[in-house]
Amino acid sequence: MQGETGVVVIGAGMGGLAAAAGLAAQGIKVTVVEAGDVPGGKARGVPTPSGLADTGPTVLTMRHVLDAIFAECGTRTEDELTLIPLPRLARHFWPDGATLDLFTDLDANIAAIEAAFGAKEAAAFRRFDRITRGMWEAFSGSVIAAPKPDLGRIVAATLARPKLWGALRPGLTMQELLRSQFSDPRLVQLFGRYATYVGGRPAATPAVLSLIWQAEVQGVWAIAEGMHGVAAALARAAERKGVQFHYNSRAKRIVRKEGRVVAVEIENGTSIPCAACVFNGDPGALRDGLLGDAARASMEDTRRPEPSLSAWVWAFGAKPVGVELAHHNVFFSADPELEFGPIGVGRMPEEPTLYVCAQDREMASPPPEIERFEIIMNGPAGHQPFPQEESQCRARTFPTLAAMGLSFEPEPEPPGLTTPALLSRRFPGSQGAIYGGSPEGVLATFQRPLARTGLKGLYLAGGGTHPGAGVPMALTSGRHAAKALAADRISAAK
Incomplete structure (x- = not known):
């Protein structure tokens, strides 16, 4: 592997950021190309009167993984982010009036x-x-x-x-x-x-x-900067180690020569020479040939899993009225079968359970009058919009919460809604799934792609690869990719 050529990381999601930081910490030249205009992948923020509201993952566990990445970059998590340990894991509500708080x-x-x-x-x-x-x-x-x-x-x-x-x-x-x-x-x-x-x-x-x-x-942390702020902090730390980021740059093709990766082509016509590439996207994009024939061939020996669940996600600012909220809240349906039964056959749930993240609650200071919220309603993955999607989703979300004592002034407008179809377009190859391949089935854990692929110099990171979905898992996948790449680099140099 040519040491002077460097590495291209495709995608600045959590896995790609962890891989880029880990490689740069070892003195390897790293370039990150990202289709979006900011780092984070699914960990995005949308504007509200009180700042950016998360519209992706909100729960940070296994903090030691994040700590290790910042340490590799010569800094500390507490110097980059404001993390607040939450003794209360979540507040739970049921339609019959029962409530339960759980703790660490x-x-x-x-x-x-x-x-x-x-x-x-x-x-x-x-x-x-x-x-x-x-x-x-x-x-x-x-x-x-x-x-x-x-x-x-x-x-x-x-x-x-x-x-x-x-x-x-x-x-x-x-x-x-x-x-x-x-x-x-x-x-x-x-x-x-x-x-x-x-x-x-x-x-x-x-x-x-x-x-x-x-x-x-074992511990849940709230983040003053939001989960999208974690991605921004990781990108800054990586940049200080020399990583170059190119945003609004969608990768078009992974180029192979003599059996190994030699370059990554960008849609604007630029070609970036490299000795290796870390792909931080859904492995389905490689299987579908969206990054070229060489990348598709690298996945021929891997199984394409059924997609995981997706979701409809509202992110907005509003004044809450009614029940007292914690940072993390779950409003359960009366009958889980009316949620998971329809989802299992590809439909919107009839009676959903709703997760509500009150992003400004249980922080170091009292919440503002207009608070930031994220509401998640689970659903099936899919490419196409559902019939009357926005109105159907709204009807299943806000009247359900109002019946359990929570309302918002004002309710969010349609631009605040992320749908499975939108996720499918935004993250090619994902089929709109949020968590990569489905965890359902006895062997699902053992069938996720690993960091190394069948193409020399191509590695995988992200929630669609081992060890799976969730922020600490995606970060861990990036660390696995960086370690595998660095080990192969050393072996090739001998």
């Missing part, structure tokens, strides 16, 4: 669940927490942190924890596990919600992904 503290959670649902359910939660803690200990190192799921370590970790065997039975879904633990369907609904964090439905997502609860209970 185990005893506080037990007390809250006992007060809301009784001692029996509190005991069930204690068991569930113990099971998922065991899952986390068994799989975080061998799957999430590893560049490739290590089946040997997984088997060894599982055999060492016989109390987990029942919860790890092949084919067991998250919903089945939860129903075996909790008697109250509202708690099954609540903890089943973690399937949607990686783009799955509780009744089809493997039970082992209940470990997501442990990623959250």
Whole structure:
């Protein structure tokens, strides 16, 4: 690999930013080309009277991953961003009037669940927490942190924890596990919600992904600058290490010569020579030939997964009226089947559960009169707009919240709505999915593409690759790509 030629990173999403920063920290020349006008990918902000409101991921967990990237760049997270630890993970509301706050503290959670649902359910939660803690200990190192799921370590970790065997039975879904633990369907609904964090439905997502609860209970941070601000901070840190960013520059083709990557062509006609390329986009774009025949051939040995869930996302500024909100809030439907049943057949949910991020709540200062909000309604992936999409989505969002005691003055206008079809156009090859490939199915975790591809010099990063969806996972994928590329570079130089 020619050391002086450098590396091109296609896409300035979280995975691409992590890869660029990690490579530059090793003294490698890096150029990032990004189709949009700012870094962040799906972590975008939209203008409101109180500043940019997030319209992408909002939950930051596993902060150590972000800390490690900034440390590689010679700085600290706290010098780049204002992160506020949230002792309250989320506030949950049900149509029957029940509410529940969950916290980072185990005893506080037990007390809250006992007060809301009784001692029996509190005991069930204690068991569930113990099971998922065991899952986390068994799989975080061998799957999430590893560049490739290590089946040997997984088997060894599982055999060492016989109390987990029942919860790890092949084919067991998250919903089945939860129903075996909790008697109250509202708690099954609540903890089943973690399937949607990686783009799955509780009744089809493997039970082992209940470990997501442990990623959250170990710490959630609010970000004064917003999640889009995390991307901006990573880009600044990378620039200080010498990374060059070219925005409004869409990659057209990855060029191969003599069996390896030699350049990346941009739509404006520019060709950037390189010794390697990190593609931070949906792997489906490569499979569809959107980056040329060489890139498409590199994916021939990989399976195209079913797409994960998508969503309709409102981002806006307004004055909230009614119930007291936390930073993260979930308003549950009365019947999960009326949400996930329609989604499973490609329709908009009839009775959705709605996530509301009150971006200015539980921060260092009181919220402004006009606060920033993001509301997410899960839905199926898809290329085409749904019939009467905006009006149907509005009818399922704001009257539902109003019936549970929350309204906004004013309600947002249509430009504040991001749809699955818009996501499909904005992120080619994604089919509108937010979380890459679906996590549903026993082998889904093991079928994600890894950092290395079948084309020498082409590497992958992002939520569509191992270890999967979510900000810390996408960042981790970028670190995997940087390490694989650097290792291959050293090997080629010998």
